[in-house]
Amino acid sequence: MIRMKNIKKIYGAGSAQVEAIKDISLEVERNEFLGMIGPSGSGKSTLMNIIGCLDVPTSGEYYFEGESVENFNHNQLAEIRNEKIGFIFQNFNLLPYASTFENVEIPMIFKGVKSKARRARVMELLDRVGLAHRASHKPNELSGGEMQRVAIARALANNPSLILADEPTGNLDTKSGDEILAVFESLWKQGHTLVVITHNPNISARAQRIVKLKDGMIDNNKEKKGESPLF
Amino acid sequence: MKVIFLFRLFYQELKRQKKRITLTIFALAWGTFSIVILLAFGEGLKRQMIKSTHGLGEGICIVSSGQTLKPYKGLAKGRIIMLHEEDIELLQSRVAGIELISPECDRSRNNMTYERKSLTERVIGVSPSFEELRGYYPQRGSRFINSLDLKNKKRVVFLGTELKKRLFGKEEAVGKTVLINSIPFLVIGVMMDKIQNSMYSGPDVDKAAIPFSTYQAIYGDKYLRRLIYRPKDLSQAETVKKEVYKVLSQKYEFDPSDSQALEIWDMIEQEKLMNNIFLGIEAFMGIIGGLTLIVAGVGVANIMYVSAKKRTKEIGIKMALGAKKRYVLLQFVSEALMIAFIGGALGVLLSFAIVGLFQALNLKGEVADFLAHPVISLDIMILTALILGAVGFLAGVFPARKAASAKPVEALRYE
Numbered sequence: 001m002i003r004m005k006n007i008k009k010i011y012g013a014g015s016a017q018v019e020a021i022k023d024i025s026l027e028v029e030r031n032e033f034l035g036m037i038g039p040s041g042s043g044k045s046t047l048m049n050i051i052g053c054l055d056v057p058t059s060g061e062y063y064f065e066g067e068s069v070e071n072f073n074h075n076q077l078a079e080i081r082n083e084k085i086g087f088i089f090q091n092f093n094l095l096p097y098a099s100t101f102e103n104v105e106i107p108m109i110f111k112g113v114k115s116k117a118r119r120a121r122v123m124e125l126l127d128r129v130g131l132a133h134r135a136s137h138k139p140n141e142l143s144g145g146e147m148q149r150v151a152i153a154r155a156l157a158n159n160p161s162l163i164l165a166d167e168p169t170g171n172l173d174t175k176s177g178d179e180i181l182a183v184f185e186s187l188w189k190q191g192h193t194l195v196v197i198t199h200n201p202n203i204s205a206r207a208q209r210i211v212k213l214k215d216g217m218i219d220n221n222k223e224k225k226g227e228s229p230l231f
Numbered sequence: 232m233k234v235i236f237l238f239r240l241f242y243q244e245l246k247r248q249k250k251r252i253t254l255t256i257f258a259l260a261w262g263t264f265s266i267v268i269l270l271a272f273g274e275g276l277k278r279q280m281i282k283s284t285h286g287l288g289e290g291i292c293i294v295s296s297g298q299t300l301k302p303y304k305g306l307a308k309g310r311i312i313m314l315h316e317e318d319i320e321l322l323q324s325r326v327a328g329i330e331l332i333s334p335e336c337d338r339s340r341n342n343m344t345y346e347r348k349s350l351t352e353r354v355i356g357v358s359p360s361f362e363e364l365r366g367y368y369p370q371r372g373s374r375f376i377n378s379l380d381l382k383n384k385k386r387v388v389f390l391g392t393e394l395k396k397r398l399f400g401k402e403e404a405v406g407k408t409v410l411i412n413s414i415p416f417l418v419i420g421v422m423m424d425k426i427q428n429s430m431y432s433g434p435d436v437d438k439a440a441i442p443f444s445t446y447q448a449i450y451g452d453k454y455l456r457r458l459i460y461r462p463k464d465l466s467q468a469e470t471v472k473k474e475v476y477k478v479l480s481q482k483y484e485f486d487p488s489d490s491q492a493l494e495i496w497d498m499i500e501q502e503k504l505m506n507n508i509f510l511g512i513e514a515f516m517g518i519i520g521g522l523t524l525i526v527a528g529v530g531v532a533n534i535m536y537v538s539a540k541k542r543t544k545e546i547g548i549k550m551a552l553g554a555k556k557r558y559v560l561l562q563f564v565s566e567a568l569m570i571a572f573i574g575g576a577l578g579v580l581l582s583f584a585i586v587g588l589f590q591a592l593n594l595k596g597e598v599a600d601f602l603a604h605p606v607i608s609l610d611i612m613i614l615t616a617l618i619l620g621a622v623g624f625l626a627g628v629f630p631a632r633k634a635a636s637a638k639p640v641e642a643l644r645y646e
Contacts, residue, residue: 054551054639075555081639082553093548093643097243102236109236110553154552 002028007060020046022216035207042213086155090167107157125153145176258527259574266520267582271605286427293496295457314455328471331360332460344410356446373420388416393436531626539634547642559635567627575619
């Protein structure tokens with residue numbers, strides 16, 4: 001699914017240069033639930049951005065579903081983000097002026113899905129995250145947990161192969177966090193691949209594998225056996 | 232859905248930048264108003280000018296006598312070439328491109344009497360085609376000289392508008408008898424009022440026209456004062472003119488390249504020249520209006536830049552969700568176009584109101600005739616729409632490019 005080799009990311013130039021990622025090689029299998037932990041400044045978010053094709057590495061090789069992403073132009077990257085990757089952010093990143101329905105609809109608009117098909121898909125997804133009754137509400141009329149569930153529905157809109165979450169429960173209370181976690185687990189069971197950055201011990205406890213980052217390097221790569229949803 | 236989305240975004244932005252957008256829309260409206268109104272008054276002036284030039288006749292050539300400048304076939308230069316009555320038939324048979332032709336003779340000091348009133352006026356002898364050629368259109372309930380009048384040398388007269396007023400006042404003239412040099416003439420028609428800015432031997436409204444045959448029976452002029460023709464096809468006017476000149480040069484034996492042998496007053500050429508002058512005036516006015524609009528365009532660009540900055544986060548989110556650059560471009564350009572469109576529409580409405588007001592007032596007078604009759608033509612509307620479109624597009628495209636070139640990661644992080 002994902003194969004990264006000797007990825008390096010440097011910000012800035014000259015004396016202000018910051019080496020966010022020094023040297024990371026990482027592989028993620030299809031239908032894996034990968035947790036990523038590490039202190040702030042360890043390069044988690046940078047790595048996540050590179051995985052999500054939001055950013056390109058300074059050097060190194062990155063294969064997404066067997067394709068080398070390096071030489072993709074911005075339109076191709078946009079297509080990958082649109083169709084193959086679903087993003088879930090710590091601060092939800094919903095469009096404030098758009099309703100729940102419209103927020104979930106956006107990725108499908110970019111993909112060019114017909115209006116009728118979009119409508120059906122949005123309602124299906126909202127049903128799945130239990131927010132069908134909130135379809136016409138604006139983000140500021142929703143609770144944090146609800147907003148994050150909208151964001152999850154949005155991430156799933158084009159049925160992506162990879163779901164990337166950056167501290168999805170970071171801004172939520174424990175109860176809402178647990179709800180999100182339950183959604184993640186069911187997604188995993190449905191065959192989605194999940195990469196989740198988290199400080200939440202509950203999430204990392206459920207993850208199949210934990211990657212710990214430190215100073216732009218992988219500190220340890222802990223495999224937890226026997227937790228595949230297939231069993 | 233996509234379009235509705237763009238409108239929603241625009242509405243959102245309108246709320247966010249209410250004052251700025253309102254001011255810019257006002258500036259655009261003002262710019263549009265000034266460009267449309269300038270052009271409308273220019274167009275009105277042009278139409279009045281053309282109309283008054285047409286007072287002399289539309290697309291006609293007036294040929295009159297001249298003096299040779301070049302010796303030809305042993306004949307010395309300085310010969311005076313005069314036109315004769317038979318030239319009309321000659322030209323009709325030899326030059327196929329002529330549509331209408333009429334001779335004209337005239338005498339200036341004729342005693343004209345109606346009841347106890349007596350005036351000294353100019354009388355012209357012409358044929359029926361003169362009506363069409365020179366715009367001697369009759370008022371309701373009257374007519375111009377016809378072919379029967381010509382054939383039978385009838386003593387009938389067609390009076391110029393002013394002449395009729397002087398002679399008859401408000402009294403009905405048609406059917407009355409006037410004496411011209413003691414010969415009774417029946418008034419058959421009175422000219423419709425017209426404005427005329429080009430003329431020879433005085434304005435047409437002061438003249439009395441009688442059939443050419445009648446004129447000759449009374450005065451027996453040896454020479455024509457002038458002949459007037461109109462080509463069938465205005466685009467062939469130049470060729471027809473050359474042919475006329477050639478035919479006459481053969482008859483009167485002068486060098487066809489001698490430009491002074493006959494005098495030809497070419498209204499077609501004059502109109503072309505006038506059109507060019509007005510094109511220049513219009514271009515000048517258009518440029519002034521256009522500059523005003525460009526200033527307003529800078530305002531639009533400014534808004535779009537601010538908007539692009541404020542919406543960096545939103546753009547980042549959309550990019551993360553798979554928006555391509557062209558979507559961001561489209562969004563900003565369409566917003567700028569929407570602003571331009573609203574401003575433009577307001578400006579156009581305002582100018583229509585002002586133009587409508589002037590048309591309703593229908594001011595009369597020497598100056599007002601020319602300056603107070605603005606017209607909004609289709610050309611003006613198209614031009615304005617094009618300029619507005621260009622302003623909106625340019626004002627949108629640069630901020631849009633800036634917004635679209637944002638890196639998704641940085642845009643997402645922007646607060």
